[in-house]
Amino acid sequence: MKLDFKSCMLFTLFGLPLFLLLFIAALYFLNCGFSGNCTFISQIEIIHTPIPTLIPATLPSKVSVSQPETQAECMTTARTLLSTWVDAGYQETQPFQYSDINGNICQTTFADVMPIFTQANLWYDGALACDSCHNSDILLSAAHLDLSSYAGILAGGQRTSASAVGEDILGGGVWENSLLNDMLFINQVMPFGHPLRAVAADGPTIHAGSLVFVPTPAPSEAPAQEEIARPDNPGGSGNAVNLTGDPTAGQKVFVDHCQICHGEAGTDNVLNPGSDDGTIPPINPIDPTLVSSDYKTFAYNVDLFLQNGSTPEGPNAAFQMPAWGAEGALPQQEIADVIAYLISLNQ
Numbered sequence: 001m002k003l004d005f006k007s008c009m010l011f012t013l014f015g016l017p018l019f020l021l022l023f024i025a026a027l028y029f030l031n032c033g034f035s036g037n038c039t040f041i042s043q044i045e046i047i048h049t050p051i052p053t054l055i056p057a058t059l060p061s062k063v064s065v066s067q068p069e070t071q072a073e074c075m076t077t078a079r080t081l082l083s084t085w086v087d088a089g090y091q092e093t094q095p096f097q098y099s100d101i102n103g104n105i106c107q108t109t110f111a112d113v114m115p116i117f118t119q120a121n122l123w124y125d126g127a128l129a130c131d132s133c134h135n136s137d138i139l140l141s142a143a144h145l146d147l148s149s150y151a152g153i154l155a156g157g158q159r160t161s162a163s164a165v166g167e168d169i170l171g172g173g174v175w176e177n178s179l180l181n182d183m184l185f186i187n188q189v190m191p192f193g194h195p196l197r198a199v200a201a202d203g204p205t206i207h208a209g210s211l212v213f214v215p216t217p218a219p220s221e222a223p224a225q226e227e228i229a230r231p232d233n234p235g236g237s238g239n240a241v242n243l244t245g246d247p248t249a250g251q252k253v254f255v256d257h258c259q260i261c262h263g264e265a266g267t268d269n270v271l272n273p274g275s276d277d278g279t280i281p282p283i284n285p286i287d288p289t290l291v292s293s294d295y296k297t298f299a300y301n302v303d304l305f306l307q308n309g310s311t312p313e314g315p316n317a318a319f320q321m322p323a324w325g326a327e328g329a330l331p332q333q334e335i336a337d338v339i340a341y342l343i344s345l346n347q
Contacts, residue, residue, distance in 0.1 A: 073211040074106035078116050078123075078203030079185055083175040085113050090170050092150045097212060101205065108209025110150060115206070117147040122206070123191045124198040130191065138162050142192075145169070228289045228301060231321070235308030238325040240332045241299050245340025253334045254341055261319055266345060275314035284345040291346060299339050306335050 080098060088096035092110045100106050115122065117130040131148035135141045144159045144166060146152025157179070159166035171178030183190045184203065191199065254266070261270055266284035281287065290301040307325035311317070324330040330338075 074100045074104065074108070074207065074209050075102070075205055076100045076106070076208055077200070077205055080202065081108075081113055081206070081208055082116065082180060082184075082203075085110065086170050086173060086175040086178055086180070089173055090154070098209075100208075103215060104211055105213040105215070106209045107212045112206075112208035114150070116203075117153070122204050124194055124204075127191055127194065133192070136162070138164075226289050229287045231305045231308050231310035232313070233308040233310055233323060235304070235323070235326055237300055237303045238307040238332055238335065240306070240325065240335035240339060241296065241303050243333055243336035245299075245333075245336035245338070247337070247340040247344040249334075250337030250339065250341030253330070253338045257324070257330065258338070261321075266342070270319075272312060273318045274316040275312040275318075277312075280312075280319060283342055286342065286346050295343065298343055299336075302339050302342055303335065306330075306338060 076098060080100075084098035085096060090110075095107050095109050097105055097107045117134075120129045120132075121127055122129070131146075133142040134145045134147040134152075136146050136148050136152060138144050138146060138159050138161060143157045145157035146155065146159075153169070155164075156166035156168050167179070169179040171181070175181055185201070188199065254262075258266070261280050262268065262283050263270055266286075267282055269279040269282055272278060272280045286302075290298065292298040292301065303325075305321060307323065309323035309326070310321040312320060322329060325332065325335055
């Protein structure tokens with residue numbers, strides 16, 4: 001039957017809405033069924049993304065910073081540790097002492113020696129442990145030497161069996177005679193195959209043991225003491241230093257013979273034209289290099305001036321100190337009294 005245009009339009013207008021209604025009804029009944037409560041609809045699977053949850057910007061984030069491990073107090077070279085252990089009798093458990101790289105006295109045991117033979121990357125980066133080649137399989141180990149245990153080290157090298165004792169590598173307790181010293185440090189044959197200059201002359205530096213004693217640093221050289229003043233005139237001390245002086249009597253002697261130049265109680269700087277410093281030195285306070293807590297020393301220092309006098313430096317000093325004792329101008333007892341008076345002024 002041939003459809004005309006009018007029939008097609010009518011079919012489209014009425015058929016299309018009917019088709020849509022039927023399609024919607026089908027979807028509804030397929031998902032909710034005839035009960036109409038839709039309780040059996042499958043839950044949509046939640047897909048979690050791999051992006052982590054971010055900390056809110058308003059909250060401070062707490063970052064835990066690991067603290068570096070505290071280093072052992074004692075550090076030494078393999079050579080020092082081995083030599084001290086051998087010379088101390090190469091005991092397994094008995095402690096021995098050595099001087100570390102800082103000069104401190106440290107104490108350790110064979111337990112700290114063993115890693116020298118069993119730790120990889122110790123002698124240089126990429127180094128095999130010594131016991132990789134010198135292991136307990138005596139028949140296959142290099143030089144038939146076992147460096148993997150204390151018993152193996154003591155048994156020595158060139159062993160014919162696990163129970164045999166071979167060549168002593170510890171020099172009988174004398175490090176300088178030991179095969180270890182010869183191979184590791186004298187001829188530097190071992191570690192075998194090490195790159196040129198990869199191993200330090202004394203081997204690796206390692207931590208070993210604990211601090212026992214820190215030596216007190218030697219006191220620095222004491223500064224040179226200031227030179228004690230002495231009179232320009234030569235001569236030694238007189239008998240006055242052996243006498244007991246009376247400061248009261250000495251004050252009278254001072255006023256009669258000394259005050260004219262040194263001033264009252266010795267405190268004035270009397271002018272002395274022609275001398276380098278232009279004045280007569282005061283004696284209260286007296287030159288500090290003459291002062292001593294020991295009375296006899298103090299008295300001796302002053303007595304040298306009183307006995308021998310002193311000529312000031314300068315082209316033509318107007319005043320100079322007389323040699324009161326050497327010239328007999330004052331008796332020794334009066335000099336002893338003046339010394340006692342001057343010392344009393346400077347205490």
